[in-house]
Amino acid sequence: MLAIAQITVSIILIILILLQERSSGLSGILGGGEGEGRFYQTRRGLEKFIFWSTIVLAALFALLALTDLII
Numbered sequence: 001m002l003a004i005a006q007i008t009v010s011i012i013l014i015i016l017i018l019l020q021e022r023s024s025g026l027s028g029i030l031g032g033g034e035g036e037g038r039f040y041q042t043r044r045g046l047e048k049f050i051f052w053s054t055i056v057l058a059a060l061f062a063l064l065a066l067t068d069l070i071i
Contacts, residue, residue, distance in 0.1 A: 002071070006064045009057055016054045021047060 043051050 002064065002068050006061065006068065009061045009064060013054065013057045013061055016050055016057065019050055020054065
């Protein structure tokens with residue numbers, strides 16, 4: 001049961017990471033994105049939801065992995 005939850009969370013986490021904007025990574029900081037010198041971009045709407053969902057699912061995945069390790 002715990003393994004199924006880990007697999008499900010990991011698949012959703014992979015999808016959310018792939019959906020995030022491409023220029024928000026290292027290339028955006030180094031000038032490869034559309035920011036033109038701006039280091040910080042405000043997330044709004046769906047982009048903000050995807051960002052926070054990724055953080056929550058990453059924490060949930062880590063918690064499931066630790067639980068699986070203990071049990």
